[in-house]
Amino acid sequence: MKSTTTTRKVNFDKELFKRSVLYNVMTLYRKTLEEATPQQVFQAVSYAIKDQIIMNWMDTQKAYEEQDPKTVYYMSMEFLMGRALGNSLINMQAYKPVKDACRELGLDLNVIEDQEPDAALGNGGLGRLAACFLDSLATLGYSAYGCGIRYRYGMFKQKIEDGYQVEVPDNWLADGNPFELRRPEYAKEVKFGGYVSVRTDANGRSVFTQEGYQSVRAIPYDLPIVGYGNGIVNTLRIWDAEPVECFQLDAFDKGDYQRSVEQENLARNIVEVLYPNDNHYAGKELRLKQQYFFISASVQEAVDKYMRKHDDIKKFPEKVTFQLNDTHPTVAIAELMRVLMDDYYLTWDEAWSITTRTCAYTNHTIMSEALEKWPIDLFSRLLPRIYQIVEEINRRFILEIQDKYSNVPGVDVNEKIRKMAIIYDGQVKMAHLAIVSGYSVNGVAQLHTEILKKQELRDFYEMYPEKFNNKTNGITQRRFLLHGNPLLADWVTDHVGNEWITDLPQISRLKIYAEDKKAQQEFLNIKYQNKVRLAKYILEHNDVEVDPRSIFDVQVKRLHEYKRQLMNILHIMYLYNDLKEHPDRDFYPRTFIFGAKAAAGYRNAKLTIKLINSVADVINNDPDIAGKIKVIFIENYNVSSAEIIFAAADVSEQISTASKEASGTSNMKFMLNGALTSQ
Numbered sequence: 216m217k218s219t220t221t222t223r224k225v226n227f228d229k230e231l232f233k234r235s236v237l238y239n240v241m242t243l244y245r246k247t248l249e250e251a252t253p254q255q256v257f258q259a260v261s262y263a264i265k266d267q268i269i270m271n272w273m274d275t276q277k278a279y280e281e282q283d284p285k286t287v288y289y290m291s292m293e294f295l296m297g298r299a300l301g302n303s304l305i306n307m308q309a310y311k312p313v314k315d316a317c318r319e320l321g322l323d324l325n326v327i328e329d330q331e332p333d334a335a336l337g338n339g340g341l342g343r344l345a346a347c348f349l350d351s352l353a354t355l356g357y358s359a360y361g362c363g364i365r366y367r368y369g370m371f372k373q374k375i376e377d378g379y380q381v382e383v384p385d386n387w388l389a390d391g392n393p394f395e396l397r398r399p400e401y402a403k404e405v406k407f408g409g410y411v412s413v414r415t416d417a418n419g420r421s422v423f424t425q426e427g428y429q430s431v432r433a434i435p436y437d438l439p440i441v442g443y444g445n446g447i448v449n450t451l452r453i454w455d456a457e458p459v460e461c462f463q464l465d466a467f468d469k470g471d472y473q474r475s476v477e478q479e480n481l482a483r484n485i486v487e488v489l490y491p492n493d494n495h496y497a498g499k500e501l502r503l504k505q506q507y508f509f510i511s512a513s514v515q516e517a518v519d520k521y522m523r524k525h526d527d528i529k530k531f532p533e534k535v536t537f538q539l540n541d542t543h544p545t546v547a548i549a550e551l552m553r554v555l556m557d558d559y560y561l562t563w564d565e566a567w568s569i570t571t572r573t574c575a576y577t578n579h580t581i582m583s584e585a586l587e588k589w590p591i592d593l594f595s596r597l598l599p600r601i602y603q604i605v606e607e608i609n610r611r612f613i614l615e616i617q618d619k620y621s622n623v624p625g626v627d628v629n630e631k632i633r634k635m636a637i638i639y640d641g642q643v644k645m646a647h648l649a650i651v652s653g654y655s656v657n658g659v660a661q662l663h664t665e666i667l668k669k670q671e672l673r674d675f676y677e678m679y680p681e682k683f684n685n686k687t688n689g690i691t692q693r694r695f696l697l698h699g700n701p702l703l704a705d706w707v708t709d710h711v712g713n714e715w716i717t718d719l720p721q722i723s724r725l726k727i728y729a730e731d732k733k734a735q736q737e738f739l740n741i742k743y744q745n746k747v748r749l750a751k752y753i754l755e756h757n758d759v760e761v762d763p764r765s766i767f768d769v770q771v772k773r774l775h776e777y778k779r780q781l782m783n784i785l786h787i788m789y790l791y792n793d794l795k796e797h798p799d800r801d802f803y804p805r806t807f808i809f810g811a812k813a814a815a816g817y818r819n820a821k822l823t824i825k826l827i828n829s830v831a832d833v834i835n836n837d838p839d840i841a842g843k844i845k846v847i848f849i850e851n852y853n854v855s856s857a858e859i860i861f862a863a864a865d866v867s868e869q870i871s872t873a874s875k876e877a878s879g880t881s882n883m884k885f886m887l888n889g890a891l892t893s894q
């Protein structure tokens with residue numbers, strides 16, 4: 216893949232922006248700026264910014280068309296984007312000019328930013344990784360699409376009531392999304408259920424068609440992904456579902472009333488809500504529908520787009536790669552085979568050659584409870600043609616195993632088949648499908664990849680060693696330092712220049728200041744101001760005063776037994792008891808901060824939240840402990856609160872059970888903000 220430059224970068228126009236904001240509140244709301252609500256001001260400002268993004272967006276897409284670079288489709292059930300406004304301004308290098316322009320209009324940009332709901336279309340690390348990759352790809356000038364689902368409700372909002380987590384629906388689209396663009400011209404039909412009929416055509420070939428199915432219309436919505444300082448704007452394309460045809464009376468007359476209603480319900484249900492499980496497979500039919508829905512639409516559009524520019528489908532892998540974020544999008548493999556064979560009339564071997572050079576799989580976990588295994592009856596009923604194709608991939612793979620191992624002394628071929636088959640014991644194993652059918656299998660940290668090769672996926676590594684590689688996770692310094700911690704960002708730039716913004720290793724030039732007393736003091740002053748900012752947030756949200764001079768010891772991540780928030784709170788209980796027994800013990804004051812959502816059905820995780828809040832109640836209200844320990848549970852941990860929390864952390868708790876956390880990324884966000892890691 217080669218990176219691209221656009222012909223021109225349209226720079227931010229401050230006067231145009233100010234006029235545009237005033238015009239927008241008028242045309243959108245029939246109001247003056249003074250009359251507009253904060254939400255309306257946010258909308259007016261965002262539309263004004265989008266107008267300026269659009270020009271670069273068009274230029275970028277035109278440049279890609281002319282230069283025809285290879286394009287990556289990053290396919291993911293989750294994109295944990297957070298807010299768009301501040302991030303877009305940062306990457307347009309327009310944050311400070313817009314802040315000034317807002318001030319001149321009598322507005323505070325921070326207040327405006329706070330009006331935007333987080334796009335929380337993800338659970339945790341996996342979804343945030345997808346968002347960070349999009350930022351990086353645009354900044355590096357790679358032609359890239361994110362492909363996902365436009366969930367009506369994203370990750371639930373967490374309320375704490377009487378110490379317990381309560382889930383509240385996240386109606387993030389209630390006020391409309393000023394950054395999105397509906398693209399009905401690229402709508403696709405996605406078919407579910409029914410049966411496959413086979414007939415032989417004039418050339419003696421078998422032709423497969425799905426019949427008696429229900430279908431939905433997938434409508435894409437595009438979100439701009441602004442690269443840093445390069446004028447490049449890539450696209451996150453998320454799909455909405457609509458009924459194929461409106462509720463029609465003649466359908467009623469034909470006796471298809473039931474099917475009309477069902478198709479309408481299917482469309483309504485499919486994109487309704489994000490499954491709130493992190494690292495846990497639930498095996499629900501609706502989840503498989505979601506997976507096939509956005510994958511079928513994305514694959515169809517990727518092939519259509521390629522064929523609009525090229526005439527030889529066989530060269531598809533030279534121009535397209537599908538990167539599968541975990542096994543959730545793995546039906547892309549069979550869907551691509553289906554499109555190539557059924558719509559483009561390629562033979563199996565031709566389609567297989569293309570598919571296996573197009574698809575690549577990222578493994579995120581080795582925990583058995585997270586591995587996707589679909590019961591054959593569910594899978595084949597919902598996706599009859601896709602199941603046929605998976606069956607054939609499996610049949611040929613088993614032949615390959617037999618071919619390779621039948622005459623190898625000391626190898627039990629049947630044992631190999633039992634362990635490696637894609638379909639076995641009544642289940643379709645998605646990880647096996649992804650490994651067999653792609654050109655790349657990557658782990659997300661060096662150690663994790665080694666464990667895959669030597670333990671979890673050892674048989675596959677022995678068979679296909681060339682496929683295995685490591686891509687250690689990363690984070691974007693643009694959001695998690697430049698935007699989240701402007702004081703430290705400016706300080707870093709003052710000391711080592713601004714190259715770190717697009718080339719993070721440059722930040723190591725700070726090393727020469729490690730022992731510099733003045734630099735140390737400046738750093739600590741900045742950390743202190745960020746702790747004051749977080750203390751203010753805590754006072755407003757928790758009604759608890761914390762001392763910004765105390766050590767801020769932070770554990771923020773999804774609540775999971777393997778992540779061991781329980782161990783952390785038990786340690787705090789031990790410290791408390793110890794201080795009660797020895798009140799005169801020398802003790803440096805500490806504020807323990809937690810933030811974590813538990814999956815709605817995860818009992819132990821939810822009980823841990825209650826325990827943390829109960830312990831907080833006791834400790835925070837014990838006069839013997841005043842000035843020594845505080846315990847804070849921050850409600851509704853998400854990307855936006857994360858930015859404030861990382862900037863203020865002294866200690867980063869990374870205490871997951873050894874080998875269970877494949878990579879982790881919050882560790883990196885903490886480090887970037889100068890916190891020390893406790894592990």
Ligand SMILES: *Cc1c(COP(=O)(O)O)cnc(C)c1O
Binds near residue numbers: 338339
């Ligand atoms: C980075 C991030 C995560 C991942 O945190 P880990 O500690 O690596 O599990 C989860 N949620 C949010 C909001 C994040 O920003």
